[in-house]
Amino acid sequence: MTQYQPDEHRYEHMHYRRCGQSGLKLPRISLGLWHNFGDTAKQDNAKELICHAFDHGITHFDLANNYGPPPGAAEESFGRILKNNLRGYRDELIISTKAGYPMWTGPYGDGGSKKYLISSLDQSLKRMDLDYVDIFYHHRPDPNTPLEETMAALDLIVRQGKALYVGLSNYPAELTRRASQILKSMGTPCLIHQPKYSMFDRWIETDLLEVLSEEQIGCIVFSPLAGGLLTDRYLNGIPEDSRVATDGRFLKAADITDAKLKLISELNHLAYLRGQKLVQLALQWVLRQPTVTTALIGASKTSQIDDALQALHCVELSAKELSRIEEILSGGNQGT
Numbered sequence: 001m002t003q004y005q006p007d008e009h010r011y012e013h014m015h016y017r018r019c020g021q022s023g024l025k026l027p028r029i030s031l032g033l034w035h036n037f038g039d040t041a042k043q044d045n046a047k048e049l050i051c052h053a054f055d056h057g058i059t060h061f062d063l064a065n066n067y068g069p070p071p072g073a074a075e076e077s078f079g080r081i082l083k084n085n086l087r088g089y090r091d092e093l094i095i096s097t098k099a100g101y102p103m104w105t106g107p108y109g110d111g112g113s114k115k116y117l118i119s120s121l122d123q124s125l126k127r128m129d130l131d132y133v134d135i136f137y138h139h140r141p142d143p144n145t146p147l148e149e150t151m152a153a154l155d156l157i158v159r160q161g162k163a164l165y166v167g168l169s170n171y172p173a174e175l176t177r178r179a180s181q182i183l184k185s186m187g188t189p190c191l192i193h194q195p196k197y198s199m200f201d202r203w204i205e206t207d208l209l210e211v212l213s214e215e216q217i218g219c220i221v222f223s224p225l226a227g228g229l230l231t232d233r234y235l236n237g238i239p240e241d242s243r244v245a246t247d248g249r250f251l252k253a254a255d256i257t258d259a260k261l262k263l264i265s266e267l268n269h270l271a272y273l274r275g276q277k278l279v280q281l282a283l284q285w286v287l288r289q290p291t292v293t294t295a296l297i298g299a300s301k302t303s304q305i306d307d308a309l310q311a312l313h314c315v316e317l318s319a320k321e322l323s324r325i326e327e328i329l330s331g332g333n334q335g336t
């Protein structure tokens with residue numbers, strides 16, 4: 001099979017930012033494989049998405065053991081795409097995976113034990129046909145495993161050469177601080193935190209961003225478009241090819257309330273006045289935080305990746321526009 005020839009100008013328009021105080025630079029837009037890469041996805045489209053992203057300087061692809069459906073399928077699909085198309089480009093890519101949600105039956109296929117994390121990463125490496133991943137995350141806190149054990153597992157994974165860096169996802173602020181201090185004491189600093197963040201979910205503003213800045217940890221925010229709500233996708237009903245219509249596991253028709261639609265329309269209008277799409281406004285808004293290294297988007301079409309990339313070339317949000325966004329968001333909250 002002929003290998004894909006990436007665009008030789010791929011690094012010219014992307015912006016890269018150092019992840020926390022590490023030496024690793026990440027693109028300001030990263031691509032996640034949670035949806036659209038499982039067995040139900042069109043494999044040609046999956047390949048197009050990866051190659052198109054890479055052609056535009058998106059060097060970071062985010063996976064997890066359980067992405068599919070079924071769990072594991074996204075890693076297998078990504079492994080095939082790499083092998084068949086980008087074999088010579090491994091050193092230009094930052095590939096992450098995670099473990100922390102249920103993956104296999106029995107007592108060792110979930111949680112934060114050393115047994116689960118080490119076995120899961122071994123399986124992920126096989127599925128992707130890789131020797132190592134760049135970043136390995138604990139996907140969510142496990143109250144039933146001592147934090148020291150989970151952090152020791154992350155440290156061991158780096159020492160074994162199976163991951164270059166480690167990260168935490170969905171950890172609240174104080175637990176992040178404790179985990180970071182344990183990791184530092186072992187000589188394997190936490191590179192990055194992966195929390196949910198968008199105009200519709202602002203929990204990280206309370207205290208997590210401050211902890212990340214103090215601990216010098218980078219931040220990759222997931223679902224910055226609220227799964228597609230912060231776009232024009234649902235303004236005129238539920239399109240047949242949308243996440244709500246085709247999947248419905250995580251984003252449901254019931255999430256698109258009249259109050260939400262009012263907010264989305266007002267934000268969409270503000271974006272229109274700025275001469276841009278709501279996608280771009282939503283991405284600029286998360287990237288305005290100095291602690292946020294990169295916005296981790298999902299995409300079902302290459303045109304959605306193009307829309308996201310445009311956010312990097314839009315005029316900065318002014319103080320007046322930022323306060324208008326606050327006004328819209330708080331007006332909506334009063335209405336719900």
Ligand SMILES: NC(=O)c1ccc[n+]([C@@H]2O[C@H](COP(=O)([O-])OP(=O)(O)OC[C@H]3O[C@@H](n4cnc5c(N)ncnc54)[C@H](OP(=O)(O)O)[C@@H]3O)[C@@H](O)[C@H]2O)c1
Binds near residue numbers: 034169243298
């Ligand atoms: N650590 C964790 O616990 C965790 C949890 C969730 C996600 N993640 C990571 O975050 C990544 C992104 O999550 P996400 O997919 O929810 O992110 P998102 O960027 O908020 O939503 C992506 C979806 O929005 C729609 N969309 C994107 N661009 C659009 C455009 N220009 N116009 C209209 N619709 C557009 C598409 O949905 P359609 O299918 O409708 O086209 C797309 O699949 C995941 O792949 C995963 O890597 C991590």
